Amino acid sequence: MAVRVVLDSNVWVSALITPRGNSSRIVSAVLTGRIEGVISPPLLAEIGRALSKKWFQKHFGIRTEEARDYLALIRLRLPLLTPLKVSLELRDPDDALVLGTALAGRVSHLVTGDRDLLEDTKLVSWMRERGITVISPAQFVNQD
Numbered sequence: 001m002a003v004r005v006v007l008d009s010n011v012w013v014s015a016l017i018t019p020r021g022n023s024s025r026i027v028s029a030v031l032t033g034r035i036e037g038v039i040s041p042p043l044l045a046e047i048g049r050a051l052s053k054k055w056f057q058k059h060f061g062i063r064t065e066e067a068r069d070y071l072a073l074i075r076l077r078l079p080l081l082t083p084l085k086v087s088l089e090l091r092d093p094d095d096a097l098v099l100g101t102a103l104a105g106r107v108s109h110l111v112t113g114d115r116d117l118l119e120d121t122k123l124v125s126w127m128r129e130r131g132i133t134v135i136s137p138a139q140f141v142n143q144d
Contacts, residue, residue, distance in 0.1 A: 038105030
């Protein structure tokens with residue numbers, strides 16, 4: 001099966017603020033088409049909300065124009081999908097958005113830094129049954 005990913009919003013944000021990190025390497029591969037990626041409008045909006053917070057912009061030196069350009073690039077390069085409904089009990093119900101996007105995109109990997117997703121063995125098993133590996137950016141980059 002080809003590698004097809006959905007990146008959680010925390011991976012997109014991390015890539016912008018840590019240009020030499022694992023998340024940045026993955027985002028670069030997705031944006032240049034070396035890895036196929038998908039996203040949903042609500043997930044894109046979640047990234048936008050994170051990047052538009054004044055404290056975030058001040059703390060990380062992200063300008064509003066830079067955030068806007070980043071979102072536009074993501075929107076341009078990745079197909080926008082409607083997330084499927086996920087009826088699974090989650091530690092954080094907001095995580096249903098990225099799970100639904102992964103299911104809609106029929107991805108092989110959901111890349112996230114969210115410990116609620118990575119450490120929930122029931123969720124990881126449920127996603128694996130659907131052909132999706134829930135994986136951290138470091139694990140994804142260091143796969144054999």
